[in-house]
Amino acid sequence: MNTLSYLEEEAIYIIREVVGQFDKPVLLFSGGKDSIVLLHLCQKAFLPAKIPFPLLHIDTGHNFPETISLRDELVKRYQVQLHVGSVQESIDKGKVVEEKGKYASRNSLQTTTLLETIEELKFDACMGGARRDEEKARAKERIFSVRDDFGQWNEKLQRPELFDILNGQIHSGENVRVFPISNWTELDVWEYIRHEKLEIPSIYFAHQREVFNRDGQLMPCSNFIVHKPEDAFEESVRFRTVGDMSCTAAVPSKALDLDTVIDEIRGSSISERGARMDDKRSEAAMEERKKVGYF
């Protein structure tokens, strides 16, 4: 079996386990390439029936408009229900406080909104597109990752996962984060997108954009980031990951289609999350966020 078939079989087996073992699963959908791949796998898992669970988007309010328009288009195309948890609402209600200063981002605020939405809508399993190759704390993550009443990840009390046997038994109030594409790499995701001819937001391809240089990273100019107007300049760039606009840096690129993007990634000497400011805050930024409920 070749790599992509192997990974597809594994992911669909996991998705079917989620539907078999949980009462109220949901797919965490950011509109990024990984969640688009996951949505497509979910559809394949249940054909010719429809996807038997809804999507949940945690909206930071700092989105790339291209991502949101494709999200709404895909919701129609795949005939799924979409829930949106709004970080802006959490801020308005005073549940979280907007960060201040040059590096302000809503990335970590997402966690509160996510946990509240899970509790409110009583989801017991949340599937996400996180991969183990992204980051060293994620390399330790399970496929079924149990979170306690507070949404916390306890890295020392993880359930061992043996063979393909997935244990999703939980107490009421707990929930499980599920990562069907755990074993995929960035390149696998791109090759799968090409193989399955999936549509992804246009910002993944090279385009002219106003950016400014911050600590060696090309940040997109937007209303969400403070910078000196004279620092802005136009550059041909693309994004390797799509997160909150305030924490996602662009990379210089001329790649206009999937073939050239894949060539670029093959030849790249920088890691995918090397352009994510949210990971750069400290050496264990991801681990610390995961412990309080980030996915």
Place this chain on the structure above:
Amino acid sequence: MEILRITTAGSVDDGKSTLIGRLLYETQSLKIDQVETIEAKSKSLGYDYIDFSLATDGLLTEREQGITIDVSHLYFSTPKRRFIVADAPGHVEYTRNMVTGASNVEVAIILLDARKGVMAQTKRHLYITQLLGIKHLIFTINKMDLIDYDQEQFDSIVEAIKALVNQYDWEPQLSFIPVSALKGDNVIVKSNNMPWYEGNDLLSLIESLTLTEDNALDGFLQVQHVIRPKTEEFHDYRGFAGKVKSGVFSQGDEIEIFPSGQKSIVNSIEKYGTAKNKVVAGENATLLLEDEIDASRGNAIVKTNHNLKIDKKVKTKICWMQSTDLNPNSKYWLQQGVHKSLVKINQIESKMDWEAWKSVPTDCLTMNDIGAVDLQLAQPLMFAPYSDNKSLGAFILIDTQTNNTSGVGFIL
């Protein structure tokens, strides 16, 4: 391109993380920003070399203590093959992690320190790989640079390992490589320091190992989910979706449902909505049957000519994985694939005494023990001995109080 899954085992300080770090680095799987982070961290810790273990030890506590606690998953590829590495820590107390790491792999790389040779840990690693029936074992004798690349010492370690393997009724494919993970000898390229060594370097070896698939086993599919679209177009559609755990299914096959015993014929096979003539072990499939038959999640669809066993009593080997002991008076959930049944413990016969290196009678298993246990199930189980059929002979035990995965079992 094929995927090869590997687990690694070694004692503390055998240089395992260094070896893996080097494989990642030399195959360009570690990127510049990651290497820079590791370099800076190595420097701040006062090392005069790049400590690649910092790349694989993902948790804060691991980096602080300089040890690997939990199984870590790492990925690298070459133009010839894709590799998934389950890096399991080698400490005495972490047997359960090695069993976990070894449960999903075709190959185990076992590290030894050339200065120390076979240690108690090596014996335990061998016991575990044997228990899990791993077919390819690669022994990397590390730190050859510290014994002046001495062939005699290497040869005597090889002989000692072969003698250990011969104790078992088990014939894995064995390879032995003298390496220095730190200096890079025989890791990615053949070393000039050991002209006496005629074999492959580690990377060439794992690139070229041949994998065999056994499709001759009994056709067996466990139902994960019944697909019923309930739309006009697919009004009577009733597809039994699940993974083919072993063997092959083709259109027209005579099948029976376990446990109901109802018989039918495979009318058609679909995979993700597309018709197929045949599906093999490891593939997800949707089977549509000729008769209207009731089967639900956890039930098995099995070819009528099978040789599988059905029983409520099973003899097993169990590796215990949680801090509270295996309690002979408790009930547990047994999960075999996606099928679950309540079990009680009939008898704990014996366990492996790692010090005396023999099986000793016991009435209790504590964490990291591996012992012989007789189980009594609430419902009959369809199974095969693990040594004949890994998919149908393995199970986990789930604690009914905590819901934790408390042990893994292998049916004898």
